[in-house]
Every structure is written in C-alpha cells, then in structure tokens.
Amino acid sequence: MTGIEAHVAKPYELGWETDIESEKAPVGLNEDIIRLISAKKEEPEWMLEWRLKAYRHWLTMTEPTWPNVKYPPIDYQAIHYYAAPKQDKKPTSLEEVDPKLLATFAKLGIPLTEQKRLTGVAVDAVFDSVSVATTFKGKLKEAGVIFLPFSEAVREHPDLVRKYLGSVVPTTDNFFAALNSAVFTDGSFVFVPKGVKCPMELSTYFRINATSTGQFERTLIIAEEGASVSYLEGCSAPMRDENQLHAAVVELVALDDASIKYSTVQNWYPGDEEGKGGIYNFVTKRGACRGRNSKISWTQVETGSSITWKYPSCILQGDNSVGEFYSVAVTNNRQQADTGTKMIHIGKNTKSTIVSKGISAGRSQNTYRGQVKIMKSAEGARNYSQCDSMLIGDQCGAHTFPYIDVRNSSAVMEHEASTSKIGEDQIFYCQARGIKAEDAVSMIVAGFCKEVFRELPMEFAVEAQNLLAVNLEGSVG
C-alpha cells in the first residue's frame, strides 16, 4: 500500500441492522410468487397480467455480459422477492407505524415524525419491499401534486399508472428491467399536473434490511405541460457477507415545457475491503423528453454498492429538448462501477450535456460508458461531453467507453476527457500549508467533483461532499 492508498479505507457507517420481524415471500421465483406479490399489494388484474408478461419474457432472456464488471453467477432462485416488516394491520397514519421503523429512518437522518421532519422536503421512506411513510402528502395534494408509494398509486390512480408505466422502459428492455417489471415491490410515483411547479423537493429513501432479499423498486415521475419537479433518492443497507441484488427501474416523462431534475445519492453497502458482500446495484433509469422545450437532468453521486451498473439516459424526442447527466462515481477497495449515460437525440435543436467524474481508489475498477446518438431527424443537435477520471494509488483502474453515433451532419459534438492522479506532490503541497493528508485528499476530490456537486439541491450538496470525504478516508498517506 503506497502512502496515498492508506488514506481511503474507512468503515461503512450505515451498516447496522434493524431488529424487526419480517414477513417474507418463500425463496425463489415463479408465477406463484408474482401472484403473491401482486396480492400483497392488492393490485388490479391488469397489473398482475403486466407482471406475468414481463416474467415470461424474462425467462427467455440471458444476463448481459458486456459490462466491465466481474461477479459470480447470481442464483435467482435463492432470493426472497418480497420482505416486509410484520405488522398486525396496515398503518393508516404515522402514529400506527412501528416505532422501530421510524427510529431506523431517524437514525439514517430521515426523521418522519411531524415535529422533526425536514422542512421543504417531502419524503417517501421505503423499507425492504414496502413504503413505511410518505410525508407532506396533504400539502402536495393541495398543489395538485401526487406523491405516493407506487403500490398506492396503482390502486388510487390506475389510469395514470397504466398510461405511463413501461412507456419509457418497456418490460422487454433488458434482463434486469424485465425482472424488475415482474417482481417490483415499492418505489415512488410522482405526477405533477399541467402548469404546476412542485412546491417542495421530493425525496425517496430506500433501505434494504432483511437478509437474502432483493429490492426491486419502481419509480415513475410524470411532469405535464409546463410542470417542474426536483426529486432526490438516497439509499443504504446493512453490512452482510452475502451479496444482495437491487434491480430498480426509474421512468421519467416530461411533456411540453416541463422539467424534471432527478438526483441520486447512492450509498448502498459496498462490501468489505476484500470485496466480500455488498449490493449489486443493477438499475435502469431513463427519461423521455416527449414535449417541446422539455428538460430532464440527472445528477448522481455513486459511492456505495459492490457493483454498479446503471446508465441514466434521456430520449430527446421533443424539439429543443434538453438532457443533462452529471455524475460522480467513487470506487474503493474491490468495488466495480460501470456507469454513464445515453443521450438519444431525435427532435430538432436538442441539446445534451454529460459531465462524468470517476474516482478510483484501492483495487477498484471504475468505468464510464456513454452513448450519444444523433438521429437523422435531429437537425441542429448539440452535445457536450466531459469525462474526467481520477486515480488514487496504483492498484485501481479507470476506463472510458464513449460511443458516438451521428446521423445528421448539422450536429455539433464536443468531447473532452482527462485522467489525473492525486499525486504525492499535490498532497505534499497542501501539507506544506498545514493541511493534513486526509483533508487534502477530500479537498482535492471535492474540487475535482465541483461541477457535479453544484447541480445537487442545496440540502444535499453538503451531505454528498461529506459522504465522499468519508468514503475516501484512509486511502492516502
């Protein structure tokens, strides 16, 4: 271990477990399990049919092998596809929610009770396969905004869900999206009607607690004409020796003049120093800019998970629509990340911006994979891509796979890439000014990620920066 590496290894702070009895579906996956999940969620018949169709298609598919990550085969029959904290009856208000669950979220920094909850941020708290509580539902309803756990939305707003579900990520899209479509349990549903600017930040916090389970959440956000919304998700899980699968699907739809800002601070358990345990974070996130002048912006800070596989993308269909992707991906120890974005330009004068910052430490592998596709119809399209990699120590790897496909000669494409190393000289320079080596690393990394951090909602920018500092602590020295 060189000097620098000694500064990046530190324990995962959210790795504790809530001692709560959970009710699980029998292990394994078959049509009966899917029926069970659907019944638990009291879903209408069409929803079950949709799931079964996805499942039958999934059976014909094979797991992708193209990502630049390595892991032993996943036994899909060894996973519990549904786990929920046991409760006698369904809580109808916060007072009826098991205090252990409220305490769990409070400990994670997400207080849900009336007195303590974050002002200005509405939170949906998801524990294993169920939503525990959603705050500010009433206030949002007054503004016309629907913010509900997905399973409630299916029951209460079936027409909206049916209209948009699977319209951006079809059930057949890819192996993990198909699996998610078959077994998804909870997640958030957001609908912002025409002309409404959502009055507060919306946020969902996902917590995996039960053993041998997977979490398969589904999120759907719709912004009608002229509407706008900013949404943030956070997540964590206990430390376990087993790998747990998290296969989510997120779909965003923006109509004319609408804008959606979607931010992620991902801190799933990354596994131990030798790579034992940790979450497999295999996620499909995609937004459709359907309307003219619509905008979808993804910001992600990825620090956790043993393996990350996700490409939040934008389909720029409406003329003048804008897609953005700002990403910080940090890997340490044995973590592997293969992440990036796809920007598909279909409409005229569509514009996309990609800013990706990869930081690798320890013996980790960090890959940026991005595609920019300019279709024939996309007259006057523009893309700006910037991919920067930073290496800490000499045992890690940074990889960049940019795919560019231009079919309209009026397109303007810019691509910049850089690779840098936190050098002994940079650290020494800070030390010579009185700053400790660990603090120097945090500072250098924060400076490197600045363009991404400033895209985060203010409430979370500081948290993200701290998270990064903790995650890299111990890897230099």
Place this chain on the structure above:
Amino acid sequence: MLDIKNLHASVEGTEILHGVNLKVGKGEVHAIMGPNGSGKSTLAQVLAGHPAYEVTEGTVALAGADLLDMSPEERAQAGVFMAFQYPVEIRGITNAYFLRAAVNAVRKARGEPEYDTIDFLDVLDEKLKVIGWEDTFLTRAVNEGFSGGEKKRNEIIQMAVLEPKLAILDETDSGLDIDALKLVAEAVNTLRAPDRSMVIVTHYQRLLNYITPDYVHVLHNGRIVRSGGKELAHELEAKGYDWLRQEAAVAG
C-alpha cells in the same frame, strides 16, 4: 531560529546533501546560492519535509524543536513556510478556500479559534493590503491556468496570509520577467519582520538586487563551501560558479 547541523540527505538512495551546517538567526535573511545540481532545492524540500527525501544523518532544530521529527503539516503549523519552485494546481478549489483551509488548520493546531468564511475575507483583505496586491487571485482555482509568474506571486500571497516564522523561498525568481521579479521582491521585502527569518534559495544574483540578504552562502556538491555578507553575491555574479569547481578540484 533555524539550526542545521551536519545534514545528510538522499533521494532514491543517492546522497545529495553531504553535511550541511547553517544557522539562521531570528529576523535574518539568508541567501543560499549555488550552481544547478548543488543541492539547493533539496535543502529546501528537506526542510519542508518532502517524503521523497531521506535524511540519513544530522539534525535540524527550529526554535529548539526537532524539525525532522515533525510531519510536513506539523512543520507548517510550527511556522515553516516554503514557497514552491513548482507550485501545484488544485482544480476546482479557489485560492480563498484553500487559504482558509490552511489558516484554519494552523490555527486549530495552535488551539486558536477557526475563521468562518466572512471573517476570513476581512483577514485576507488586510493581508493583501500589506503587500499591496489586488485580490483577483482569490476567486480563481489554486494555480489552475496560472502563468509561471502568477504562480510565484500566489506563493507570496500564501506566505503573507500564513505569516510564517521561517520562510523558505525556493527559486522564487525562476521564470519571472523583470517586472514580475520586482513585484515579488517588493512584496517579500514588506514581509520582512524582526520575528520572521527567511532562507532564499536562488541560482542568480538578480533577485538579491531587490531583496538584500544579511548573509550569503554558497552551496556546492551538497556542502556549504563559502559564507559571507551580501557582497559575496556580487562576487558570484561577476565570477560565475566555475571558480568553485576549480577550487574544489584543487582541494580534491
């Protein structure tokens, strides 16, 4: 203030300093001159604690404390400042932020309260007034996209803000045109103080036209071979460094 005795130091197993002896009193300004490869920069780096240099023999005392026993940040906290010959860039971090981090790290180590952002701007203002420079540097990222001259000036700003007890200027004049050189020298002069010692490492005499040292030492082959007053610098300028080699050859 600074007492170096029989200092031997090597880099990657090759000894560069072969027994340096040097005493710098409180408030004194010493110039270390010498040809390329004489060990001048090595001496500066060793004093600042660069990890690539290994001290194999000798002692260095700073106001009686064992300097070699301290980490680089402890040295800075104890009042040592080195103006780098090649200042490093730190992308995305403004000079103002960097300076506050540095000042607060030093204050924290000394048990003094840290400055918040607003208070610190006042402190900065005041320090910049001393050297009479504009604050346009402060909002730019640390040395990022700076010209050679700007980088050197930035080092002096840091020195002004950190108020060291011992300032080591490592080839601060290299890469400066005459106007920039004057500007830097004037600032350094205003920072001379009865409780601040300076060690100015330079190849050329020209910096010493503007900063008048109390003592001049000539470093050659890792040893101080000649010490004298400021006139020694002029002698070197007139004669070059060749005579040193001849003397060394005669002596050898």
